[in-house]
Amino acid sequence: MMKIYRWMMICFMMLMIVGLAACKTTSGDVLKIALDIEDEGRYDTLFQRFFDETGIRIEATFGIDPSKCIGTSCEPDIMKTSTVVIDSMQGTLLDLTDFIAQDDDVDPSHYVDALMEALTIDGKIYALPTSINTSLLYYNKRLFDESAQQIRDALQLSLEESVYPSSTWTYDDYVLAGVALSKFTVLPNMTRSYTQFGAETQLIWWGEWLVYLQQMGGSFYQANSQNRICALDTAIALEATTFYVKKSMGNASEKFAPNAIEAASAFSFLNGNVAMIFGGHMGDWYSYDVLGLDWDIQVLPVPANQPNAVGGEISADAFGISIRSNKRAQAFQFLKMWTGVAGATEMVKYGKIGALKNMQTIIHDLPIEEQPRININALFQAIDRATTLPREKDFPKVMREMVMTELYKLMFTGRGAETNIQLVLNRIKHNVDQYYIGLYKNN
Amino acid sequence: MKHSKFRKMFRQEYRFFLIFSGIALLGFSLFYIYPIIRTLMLSFTNKTIFDPTVEYVGLENYIYALTNDPLFHQSMIQSLIFAFASGVMVLVTSLLLAVLLNSKVKFIGIFRTIYFIPFIIPSFAVGAVYKNLFNPNTGLINQILEWFGVVDPPLWYIAPSSALITMIVISSFGFGVKMLVFLAALQGIDPALYEVAQMEGASKWRSFRFITLPLISPMLFFNIILITIDGLKAFSLAFVMGNGQGWPSNSTLLFPIYMFMTAFNMPFRLGYAAAMAWLFFLMILGLTGVNFLASRFYVEKDVT
Numbered sequence: 051m052m053k054i055y056r057w058m059m060i061c062f063m064m065l066m067i068v069g070l071a072a073c074k075t076t077s078g079d080v081l082k083i084a085l086d087i088e089d090e091g092r093y094d095t096l097f098q099r100f101f102d103e104t105g106i107r108i109e110a111t112f113g114i115d116p117s118k119c120i121g122t123s124c125e126p127d128i129m130k131t132s133t134v135v136i137d138s139m140q141g142t143l144l145d146l147t148d149f150i151a152q153d154d155d156v157d158p159s160h161y162v163d164a165l166m167e168a169l170t171i172d173g174k175i176y177a178l179p180t181s182i183n184t185s186l187l188y189y190n191k192r193l194f195d196e197s198a199q200q201i202r203d204a205l206q207l208s209l210e211e212s213v214y215p216s217s218t219w220t221y222d223d224y225v226l227a228g229v230a231l232s233k234f235t236v237l238p239n240m241t242r243s244y245t246q247f248g249a250e251t252q253l254i255w256w257g258e259w260l261v262y263l264q265q266m267g268g269s270f271y272q273a274n275s276q277n278r279i280c281a282l283d284t285a286i287a288l289e290a291t292t293f294y295v296k297k298s299m300g301n302a303s304e305k306f307a308p309n310a311i312e313a314a315s316a317f318s319f320l321n322g323n324v325a326m327i328f329g330g331h332m333g334d335w336y337s338y339d340v341l342g343l344d345w346d347i348q349v350l351p352v353p354a355n356q357p358n359a360v361g362g363e364i365s366a367d368a369f370g371i372s373i374r375s376n377k378r379a380q381a382f383q384f385l386k387m388w389t390g391v392a393g394a395t396e397m398v399k400y401g402k403i404g405a406l407k408n409m410q411t412i413i414h415d416l417p418i419e420e421q422p423r424i425n426i427n428a429l430f431q432a433i434d435r436a437t438t439l440p441r442e443k444d445f446p447k448v449m450r451e452m453v454m455t456e457l458y459k460l461m462f463t464g465r466g467a468e469t470n471i472q473l474v475l476n477r478i479k480h481n482v483d484q485y486y487i488g489l490y491k492n493n
Numbered sequence: 494m495k496h497s498k499f500r501k502m503f504r505q506e507y508r509f510f511l512i513f514s515g516i517a518l519l520g521f522s523l524f525y526i527y528p529i530i531r532t533l534m535l536s537f538t539n540k541t542i543f544d545p546t547v548e549y550v551g552l553e554n555y556i557y558a559l560t561n562d563p564l565f566h567q568s569m570i571q572s573l574i575f576a577f578a579s580g581v582m583v584l585v586t587s588l589l590l591a592v593l594l595n596s597k598v599k600f601i602g603i604f605r606t607i608y609f610i611p612f613i614i615p616s617f618a619v620g621a622v623y624k625n626l627f628n629p630n631t632g633l634i635n636q637i638l639e640w641f642g643v644v645d646p647p648l649w650y651i652a653p654s655s656a657l658i659t660m661i662v663i664s665s666f667g668f669g670v671k672m673l674v675f676l677a678a679l680q681g682i683d684p685a686l687y688e689v690a691q692m693e694g695a696s697k698w699r700s701f702r703f704i705t706l707p708l709i710s711p712m713l714f715f716n717i718i719l720i721t722i723d724g725l726k727a728f729s730l731a732f733v734m735g736n737g738q739g740w741p742s743n744s745t746l747l748f749p750i751y752m753f754m755t756a757f758n759m760p761f762r763l764g765y766a767a768a769m770a771w772l773f774f775l776m777i778l779g780l781t782g783v784n785f786l787a788s789r790f791y792v793e794k795d796v797t
Contacts, residue, residue, distance in 0.1 A: 138760050141544040254736060310741065311651050315630040373545070443760040450758070451564060455742040459653065464645075466654030466742075481563075488561040 079106040081377060081384055082126040083369075087113030088336070089400075096396050100387055106380050127375035128385060131177050133168035133365045137443045143176040143370035149382045150175060156386055161405045165366045168438045177370035178389035179405035181397055184436045185261055185329045185362020186429065187215050187224075187351065191344040193231060193246065193325040200230035215326070217431065219351040221293065224249075224328070228297065228306030231325040248306030249326040250319050251298045253458055256449040257329040257363055263290040265352055265359040270440060277442035278490060280482035282475045291471050295460045310462040319343075329362060335401035335422075346424050349432045361435030366405045398422065403429060444489070452481045535767035542761035554768030565769065567743060568751035569776070575661060575731075575747055576724025582665035583720050588713075590668065591675030592705070605676075612669025620733030623663045624650065650734055653744035660734050660745055664727065671716045678712035679705065707793040714788045721784060725777055728753070748773055 085093075090112040097108040111126065131139045150156050158166050158175060165179045194201065194213050201213040204226040215227070228248025235243050252258035260270065268286035272279040281287065298309045308317040308324070319327045320334075322343060328350065338345050352359040369388060371381045387393055394404025394412055399420060403409060410430050413421055439445060456478045459468040468474050536554055540547045558565045594605050611619065626632050627649040635646040649659040682705065690700045706713070731739075731747045738754060739746025752773065756766035 135543075135759060138541060139543040141546055254738070254740060311629050311648065314624075314628055314651055446759040450738055451743065451754075455739075458740075458742050462648065462651060464648050464652055466652045488557070 079104075079380070080109050081106055081128060081381055083108060083110050083128040083384075083388075084114055084126040084130055085110050085112050086130075092400055093393075093396055096387070096392060099392070100384055104380070104383060106384070108384060125372055125374055127372055127377050127381045128369050128388070129372050131368050131370055133165055133179070133368060133438060134446065136169055136176060136368065137171065137441065139370075140171055140176055142373055144373050144375070144378060145174045145176060146178070146370065146382070146385075147173070147175050149378075153382070153386065155390075160407055161389075162364070162366075162407060162433060164364055164436065164438050165368075165405050168365075168441070169368055177368035178385060179366035179368045180389050180393060181332070181402035182364065182366045182405050182433065183332045184364040184429070184432050185257060185350055186332075186432050187219075187348045188319060188327040188330045188338075188345060189215055189348065190319065190322065190325050191346055192322075197231050197325075201227050204230040214346065215348040215351070217349050217428065219348070220354040221351050222354055224326075224351040225297070225304070225306065228326065229303060232306045234302075242302060242305075244308070244312060244317070245323070247308050247312075247317055247324045249297065249328055250317075250324050251307040251309070251313055251461065252329060253310055253313060253461060254450075254454060255329075256454055257331075259291065259294045259454075259457060260449075261329055261350065261362040262294050263287060264437065265350070265356060265361075266290045266293075267356060267359070270445075271442070277440050277445070278486040280479040282479045282482075287475055288472055291457070291460075291475060294457070295471060298461055299463075310458060319345075332401070332403065339401070347432075348425060348428050349435070359435075360437045361432050362437075364433060364436030364438055368405075444485075448482055448485065452485065453478050456481075532767045532770055535764050536771050537768075538764040539762075540764040540767075542757070542763055547764075550764070554765045555772065557765070558769055558772060564743065564746065564751055568739070568746045568748045569773075571657060571744075571746060572725055572727075572748040575657060575664070575727060576721060578661045579664040579667075579727075580717070580720040580724045582661065583668045583671060584713075584716060586665055587668035587671035587716070588675050591672045591679055592701070594672070594676055595679040608672060609669045611666045616667075616729035617733050619663070619666070620730050623659075624734065627659055627663075650745070651741065653742040656734070656741055656744040660730060663734070664724075664730055667723075671720065674712050674716055675709060678709040682708050710792045714784070714792045717788075718781060718784055721780055722777060725773075725780070 089110070093110070097110070101107050129139075129143065131143065136143075150158060156178075158170075161179055162182065165182070166175070169175060169177045169179060191214065198213045201207070202209070202211075205213075205223055207213060215224075219227075231246065231248035232244060233246040235245070237243050263270065263286070266286050266289055268284055268290055269281050271277040272281040275281075296304050297307045298305065308315075317324055319325075319330075320337060320341060320343075322341075350362050369385055371378055371385065375381055389405075391406065391412060394406055394409060395416065397404060398413060398416065401422065403422075404412070406412065410426065413426055442448075456468075456474050459466065460471060460474055537549055537551060538547045539550050539554075590608055594601060594608065598604070627634050629635055629646065629648045629651050632649070634649070635643075638646040647655050647659075650656045686704050686708075687700055690704060695703070726749055727747055728749045731745050731750050732753075735741075735745035735750065737750070738758075739750055748769075752766050752769045755769065756763050
């Protein structure tokens with residue numbers, strides 16, 4: 051009995067040791083990279099190519115949050131970051147500046163400048179960008195075709211002119227087309243019941259409202275305030291917010307987007323009952339295709355009096371090397387391929403557009419069946435005009451918890467709703483300023 | 494001699510105890526004791542998820558939360574309101590249903606199963622279903638209200654003023670386990686007591702008030718403790734209803750959600766979230782203490 055017991059204990063211990071060893075960082079020529087869950091199987095060819103060239107195997111994990119792996123044996127050598135979170139992740143990423151300086155094949159100037167600026171902190175480059183996201187005007191071609199006559203009437207277009215959004219659209223065109231695309235019936239109690247809208251309303255994500263503000267010439271933070279004083283007490287902020295609110299809450303000739311109540315009732319671009327998105331996310335391209343939407347893109351409309359207005363927000367996924375990796379040189383070799391032409395070419399197949407300046411040429415050189423079937427020129431025009439988010443690590447928190455929560459109150463009618471836009475903006479400014487005072491004690 | 498006897502006893506009686514409880518203790522230490530100690534240590538630092546440099550900040554996180562963070566206060570108050578209101582509703586509903594299910598009606602097993610079903614459905618699924626039911630435009634609830642002539646039905650979870658109330662209403666369906674606890678207690682009451690009361694001319698209410706309630710009071714106390722803690726640490730329903738961020742306008746921002754957002758959304762303030770977790774723990778501890786004190790006034794000591 052005792053012998054059996056002892057053997058059982060030995061077997062248990064052995065199993066524990068084998069189990070723990072399996073979790074340990076793989077030795078030999080293996081690099082680890084953490085990718086998104088949808089990336090599973092997509093880049094096997096690229097990994098094989100890297101193995102053929104260098105003898106180093108790439109081991110990818112999919113859908114595991116790298117932040118949860120930090121400090122564990124499962125920590126990847128190559129870590130995903132982005133232009134938005136780079137400030138928060140700086141401490142975990144290796145400074146790549148020397149690697150880049152010593153390598154003739156990598157030139158930071160080959161990447162979109164705004165993105166490289168965002169990934170450079172105090173003159174040190176911490177990551178290289180891969181797939182871009184920038185604000186665009188998305189439109190459903192089927193809905194535009196179905197309302198072609200109404201759009202022609204509204205925009206006074208001739209029969210030869212396209213009804214689809216053009217690169218010269220102003221906000222006025224956007225509103226007129228949006229209203230023409232909105233369908234409603236008037237109920238006996240004189241309220242409007244919509245079945246289709248011209249555009250989406252972004253109620254949680256700030257990407258729409260902030261772009262209106264910036265395109266009209268405003269900004270969220272006061273200049274020279276170290277991004278700690280809110281600038282929403284300006285006439286431009288009021289004008290931009292009024293535009294944002296009116297498109298959902300206005301009268302029949304102004305409203306072309308769902309309010310908060312309507313937005314909860316399955317009105318969305320994805321559902322095929324909303325014709326446009328102002329802003330959007332390029333990560334959704336794949337979903338649009340999977341759902342069979344007939345869609346395309348255009349540069350964002352601009353205010354009529356601001357023909358050279360800045361574009362929307364630009365950001366990018368990026369990859370860096372973990373400061374804890376002991377295979378830094380090998381990791382940089384892979385990073386070069388991953389963020390270079392080879393990686394960008396693979397990513398295009400899945401609707402991801404690389405951050406290289408010559409991306410347009412790279413796409414053009416692809417076989418026709420591998421090229422995105424959309425107005426890719428509009429994307430590169432949008433990238434040229436786009437601007438990055440303010441460099442302030444609390445910015446997403448402030449927008450999420452203090453700005454969008456207040457703006458939301460303007461987007462419905464009933465108890466708890468607000469109608470005084472100036473009052474709401476004043477409250478946001480007060481809350482944001484107090485937040486930074488509390489955080490930095492007037493320093 | 495004594496020593497060898499002890500060894501023999503240890504080998505014989507405690508061997509399996511150590512093997513099986515050892516695994517549980519190891520798990521408990523790894524997944525409960527260690528995180529608790531680690532959280533306490535973190536709460537005195539400015540640790541963020543990605544930043545490996547950590548500074549000791551003393552009580553700064555605690556002071557900031559108590560004096561400088563309006564969302565800390567708002568989420569704490571909302572959690573208390575939620576815990577109290579949903580607690581009362583769950584307690585009343587579960588007791589009422591347990592009394593009904595304790596009666597001699599046909600197909601009682603089917604009814605018990607039906608009432609228990611909401612408990613076994615994951616809160617995420619429950620939240621998603623109720624979001625559709627409470628949709629102000631297309632939801633069944635408002636359609637029924639309109640059939641009954643309600644002209645201006647509530648906006649439910651869409652309006653900040655009614656979102657928390659909606660969540661409380663939904664959470665009151667989570668009475669499954671509490672109802673079973675009451676049912677078990679009710680079935681332990683000797684029917685002869687009711688027969689005597691009936692012979693003495695006691696009404697149903699007086700029987701309930703002077704026989705049922707005192708005899709199930711230990712279980713009532715147990716349920717109150719469970720409900721208080723459940724309500725205060727409610728997460729999944731609030732996460733679904735509020736899109737993970739207290740939507741709309743922080744009105745469904747319960748304390749666990751705010752703590753989660755602070756730790757795992759930008760700028761990933763782990764140290765601050767850990768301090769909030771400890772403040773929250775102290776609050777739950779305090780309320781449980783109050784419950785224990787209050788129990789002296791309503792829990793019948795001798796129910797045999």
